[in-house]
Amino acid sequence: MTNDTQSTEQTDGFHLVIDALKLNGIDTIFALPGIPITDLTRKAQAEGIRMISFRHEQHAGNAAAAAGFLTQKPGICLTVSAPGFLNGLTALTNATTNCFPMILISGSSEREIVDLQQGDYEEMDQLAIAKPLCKAAFRVLHAQDIGIGIARAIRSALSGRPGGVYLDLPAKLFAQTMDAAAGKRSLVKVVDPAPRQLPAPDSVKRALDLLKGAKRPLIVLGKGAAYAQADADIRALIEKTGIPYLPMSMAKGLLPDTHEQSASATRSHVLAEADVVMLVGARLNWLLSHGKGKTWGGANADTRQFIQIDISPTEMDSNVPIAAPLVGDIGSCVSALLAGLGSSWAKPPAEWTDGIKERKDKNLSKMAATLALNPEKMNFHSALNVIRNAVKARPDAIVVNEGANTLDFARSIVDMYEPRKRLDVGTWGIMGIGMGFAVAAAVVTGKPVIAIEGDSAFGFSGMEVETICRYNLPICVIVFNNNGIYKGTDVNPLGGDVAPTVFVKNARYEMMMQAFGGVGVLANTPAELAKALDEAVASGKPTLINAIIDETAGTESGRITSLNPQSAKKK
């Protein structure tokens, strides 16, 4: 409480939180109301903040994370204390792993009760629990500190490597009052929350020298390159150097997947044979086989050199030595490289680029033949070919994708044409991002969203179809219904209960959407899927298409089956 004497008008914690968020350009909150934040959700809505309330906090958190990735403003997730906070933690930790900027704001119990463990309603030391799982965590105890607390959370989420931040607001804070004028003065508009970090000129020269001398150069674009919104410079760097590039899944569309320099269709060849690899916002983690082993084992395995562009200096040498670390924000690094190219940059040797083109053309015609097989039969390929054509017709649509086979096949079959139009399971490979990401994509962009969902993956967030209907969002959910996790054919050798990986046969998922007033379609053929998808994208109506997929078609864990521990051979 302050004793500021300038005015008698008072403000309170509720309004200071709302004013601080609005002052920093926050116009949407993804939440699940309850004690002690229900009134905050109502007051925020009354003050013009768009309040999107969910059925489970994990999906509100995923929506906040996706909003952060798409807008470069921190997505805000608001939850109740303890169980609501815990439900939001998975999304907060996943956002931090993905480097997506979000802030989880949770109500909490009072310090004096928590610290004496006196058994409060939903008592939990939330700040202590959140700290190791996110980029930064703060608690605010006094109304006059709300402005600085929100400012610190915003700057932490956006500066340097973006990530998840936890902000703990004990219940009593909201009802605290203070002089309105003093309250206004206590608010902080964050200046330049994500300062540019320019690379050192000598590091730019080192990287260019390495690229210049390469016989088989490759550029790998990660989701960090998509987040950077340096789209024109990234495209110019690739096209001016003529170097083949490989987009990781959420970097697809930075250049159209049909671009002549895309090496996606011959990924294994370029990873094995490249002699200089430049990573742009892509970490050498499991998704790139840690930069070593069989995947990278071609002719240049022992002499291959890496250039890495990353805003975090300690990311360098994480798995293999980095010969040319380029530390800075991606936009600044890419423009520095572009400036250093000069006018006489020699394209890579034709032997390398022609070899890639030959392999790529062969693989693309093999894929075309597979996609054309049995056009009337419903399997992963024929169903995804329908979606491939729909996205080609509507490149502004946003694709959300999760599952195992449903994910792996979609990644290679559904081409993307514009940046930040594909949202998926990310670094962790986590299921359950589907509906939260879809809601955020529709809310922040207003564009049509096509959610390509394995039937197991859909189950993690399926209740949010009610949220989608409640806000009448232009989302078309396509459930790839193969009756189970990976496939639908496992059996229990003892009889009795079904096998742990199978679901109710031919479940009628489309009826869930109908239950809440949306459009539900059962699609048994690619033609039925195509008709329903075209109508959904054209109408913008919440739609769920239950695509019945051949239940024998999948493989265990899709592309990453090798990660399953192999049981010892039975005696």
Ligand SMILES: Cc1ncc(Cn2c(C)c(CCOP(=O)(O)OP(=O)(O)O)sc2=O)c(N)n1
């Ligand atoms: C939160 C969570 N739980 C479990 C998993 C394990 N998992 C699970 C459960 C998947 C679902 C695969 O089944 P699906 O029906 O979604 O897709 P397909 O049948 O098309 O392969 S993919 C995968 O890695 C996970 N990645 N994330």
Ligand SMILES: [Mg+2]
């Ligand atoms: Mg399945």
